[in-house]
Every structure is written in structure tokens, then in C-alpha cells.
Amino acid sequence: MNKEQRQVPFYKHSIGDLDLNSVLKSPFLTSGPRTREFEECFAKRYGLPFALGFTSWTSAAFLVLKAWGIGEGDEVIVPSMTFIATANVALHCSASVVFCDSDPLTGNLDLNHLKSLISPKTKAVIPVHLYGQMCDMKAIHELTATREIKILEDCAHCVEGTREGYLPGKWSNAACFSFYATKNLTCGEGGAAVTADEDLLKQLKLLRLHGMSTSAADRYEKTYRHWDMEILGYKANMNDLQAALLLQQLPRLESLLERRERHCQLYDRRFEKSGVERPVVLPNSLSARHLYTIWVPPEKRDNLILFLQEKGVGVAVNFRAVHTLTYYRNYLKQVGKKADCPVAERIGSSTITLPLYPDLTSDDINYVCDQVLAGLAEL
Numbered sequence: 001m002n003k004e005q006r007q008v009p010f011y012k013h014s015i016g017d018l019d020l021n022s023v024l025k026s027p028f029l030t031s032g033p034r035t036r037e038f039e040e041c042f043a044k045r046y047g048l049p050f051a052l053g054f055t056s057w058t059s060a061a062f063l064v065l066k067a068w069g070i071g072e073g074d075e076v077i078v079p080s081m082t083f084i085a086t087a088n089v090a091l092h093c094s095a096s097v098v099f100c101d102s103d104p105l106t107g108n109l110d111l112n113h114l115k116s117l118i119s120p121k122t123k124a125v126i127p128v129h130l131y132g133q134m135c136d137m138k139a140i141h142e143l144t145a146t147r148e149i150k151i152l153e154d155c156a157h158c159v160e161g162t163r164e165g166y167l168p169g170k171w172s173n174a175a176c177f178s179f180y181a182t183k184n185l186t187c188g189e190g191g192a193a194v195t196a197d198e199d200l201l202k203q204l205k206l207l208r209l210h211g212m213s214t215s216a217a218d219r220y221e222k223t224y225r226h227w228d229m230e231i232l233g234y235k236a237n238m239n240d241l242q243a244a245l246l247l248q249q250l251p252r253l254e255s256l257l258e259r260r261e262r263h264c265q266l267y268d269r270r271f272e273k274s275g276v277e278r279p280v281v282l283p284n285s286l287s288a289r290h291l292y293t294i295w296v297p298p299e300k301r302d303n304l305i306l307f308l309q310e311k312g313v314g315v316a317v318n319f320r321a322v323h324t325l326t327y328y329r330n331y332l333k334q335v336g337k338k339a340d341c342p343v344a345e346r347i348g349s350s351t352i353t354l355p356l357y358p359d360l361t362s363d364d365i366n367y368v369c370d371q372v373l374a375g376l377a378e379l
């Protein structure tokens with residue numbers, strides 16, 4: 001018996017063939033003309049005046065919070081059902097993290113819980129568009145509009161999504177994106193922030209480059225002028241190699257999404273028939289279809305992961321509830337608080353992410369579904 005087993009990797013990027021020679025011919029491989037071109041195209045996508053490229057979502061979001069002056073004594077509300085970065089950036093600013101529970105249908109922020117968590121100390125909310133489906137940004141805007149609470153959208157999963165026809169950035173003060181290796185739009189590592197707020201833009205430009213008054217490109221391209229250091233900044237600027245990779249994908253985002261959408265529909269049809277639970281995409285939403293997740297009985301979840309891996313299926317868990325991880329358990333103990341997030345806990349102990357990317361085939365998907373159903377029956 002040496003029948004070759006099918007292998008369905010968890011993710012494959014869609015960058016394709018790309019000639020980087022023209023980028024390599026430019027003398028400096030830091031932020032330059034390609035980064036600026038990417039920023040212009042990216043801002044235009046969202047109908048906003050400004051976009052800035054960063055080294056990651058994490059650096060972009062951290063610097064947005066910094067620019068808003070968020071620090072000690074301030075509270076930042078984040079969902080527990082997210083990647084740790086969403087919570088970590090608040091702690092990096094010395095602010096407190098307050099965990100919000102999830103809506104049981106979509107996994108996105110539970111708005112009633114969010115409302116109950118808002119206090120005079122609340123300075124920012126970071127809604128996460130989980131798996132690519134946008135939160136109800138209008139409602140979140142309404143909850144926070146009368147107070148001085150900033151909204152930072154975590155769009156790490158949601159480059160292409162819309163809700164009631166509106167895009168990320170419309171009902172928030174800033175939206176941050178990730179171009180990490182497994183995201184829909186990727187350059188290995190990278191991030192961006194979009195905003196309509198020119199003051200924020202100016203602060204971010206300083207913060208991402210040591211507080212220097214001119215950028216590298218300006219320093220070399222224009223007549224020499226002394227630069228000054230205005231504030232204590234960080235080092236988090238995107239470079240032209242990253243931007244070249246991203247620019248190559250931008251025109252294809254919608255066609256890549258269409259292919260993932262078809263894959264999701266095939267998954268849905270198979271799992272619908274077999275009664276496998278999964279998050280719902282609301283009829284008013286166009287999901288960016290970043291991750292395809294299922295919810296299985298918690299007592300079977302970990303064994304099913306191993307089972308799928310043995311069958312050559314790449315899987316992940318997105319996510320275990322952040323407040324249940326060791327650091328945040330200790331953190332909550334230390335600050336004498338509890339996270340009241342039973343739905344996030346339930347999702348966190350029952351979820352498995354299955355392969356999803358444009359190059360999957362129907363045979364791949366049917367194979368993955370067969371293995372999931374076999375595993376569920378057997379375990």
C-alpha cells in the first residue's frame with residue numbers, strides 16, 4: 001500500500017511571477033517611490049485621503065494608539081476572539097486591556113457587551129473584522145460618538161470586505177491592515193493604516209521614523225537640508241520591496257476573492273448537509289473570506305486537528321480566546337479583573353480553520369470535507 005496521500009497545505013500566496021529587477025535597480029531599498037505609490041493606491045481603495053505603510057499591523061496599530069496619546073490609566077476595549085496582537089498593542093502603550101465577548105452567530109464583537117464595558121476610562125475600541133466579515137461599524141460608531149472614544153479597526157482579515165456597502169475606515173478614526181505571510185494580501189511581513197485624519201497622518205509619519213522631520217527619500221532626492229528630530233519615534237516604515245509585492249496583487253484582489261468565495265460556498269454546501277456548525281456571514285455583508293472556520297464539539301477539537309494533519313490537511317486555530325492565554329490570565333489576576341467572555345471561550349475551544357486560498361481545487365476541498373466528516377464520525 002503506497003497510495004500517495006493528498007496534501008492540502010493550509011495556505012499558499014498568490015503573488016505569482018514577479019520581476020523585482022526594476023526595484024533592485026533603484027539605489028535605496030527603503031521607503032521610496034513604490035511605497036508612496038502603494039500608499040496612494042491603498043488610500044484610494046478605501047476612498048480615504050491617507051494611507052501609510054508599516055512593517056506590520058502591530059507596528060501600525062501601536063503607533064496609532066501612541067499618536068492618540070493613549071497611555072497609563074486609559075482603557076482599550078478589544079474582543080477576546082482575536083489574535084493576541086490586538087490586545088498587546090494596548091499594553092505596549094501602558095493602557096489597560098478590557099475584553100469584550102463575541103456574537104454567537106458571527107464571532108464578531110457582541111455590541112451589548114461592548115456597551116456595558118464602556119467607562120469614563122475608555123479611550124479606544126479595536127473592533128476586529130473576524131475572518132473577513134466586518135463588525136457593525138455604524139453601531140459601534142453610535143455607541144462611542146458622544147464620548148471621546150477612538151475607534152481603530154483591526155482589518156487584518158478584511159482588505160476586501162464591505163458591510164451595507166461601506167468599507168473599512170468609513171466609521172472609524174483609523175483602520176489598520178496586516179500583510180503578514182498568510183493574509184489575503186501579503187508581502188511576508190507588512191502593514192498599513194488608512195485614515196481621513198490629517199493630524200493623525202502627520203503624527204504617524206513622525207512616529208514611524210524616529211520622529212525625523214524628513215523621510216529618507218526626501219533626504220537623498222532633494223537639495224540637502226538638515227533634518228530635525230521633533231519627537232521620540234520608532235522605526236516601522238514599509239520598504240519598496242514590500243510595496244512592490246503588494247502593488248502587484250492590488251489589481252487582482254477582487255478576482256482572488258471571487259475564487260475564495262466559490263471555495264467557501266463549496267465548503268458550506270458540504271457542511272450544511274452534514275450539520276457541521278460554522279460562523280454565519282450576514283446577508284448585509286460581503287466577507288473578505290480570509291479564513292474558513294468550523295465549530296466542532298470541544299471534546300473532539302484537538303484530536304480532529306491531529307487527525308486532519310495526519311491526512312495531509314493543513315489546519316490552524318483562529319483563535320483561542322485571548323483572555324484564556326497564560327499571560328492574560330496572569331494579567332487579569334494582577335489587575336483584579338475578570339473577562340466575562342463565555343461565547344469567545346466556546347468558539348476558542350471548538351474552532352478549526354481549514355485551508356482557504358485561491359489555488360485550492362474542488363477536489364482539495366472535497367477531500368478536506370471528507371476527512372473532517374470521517375474524523376468527526378470516528379473520534
Ligand SMILES: *Cc1c(COP(=O)(O)O)cnc(C)c1O
Nearest residue numbers: 056057058083085156178179180
Ligand atoms: C495577523 C493579525 C494581526 C497582526 O498582524 P501583524 O502584521 O502580524 O502584526 C492582528 N490582528 C489580527 C486579527 C490578525 O489576524
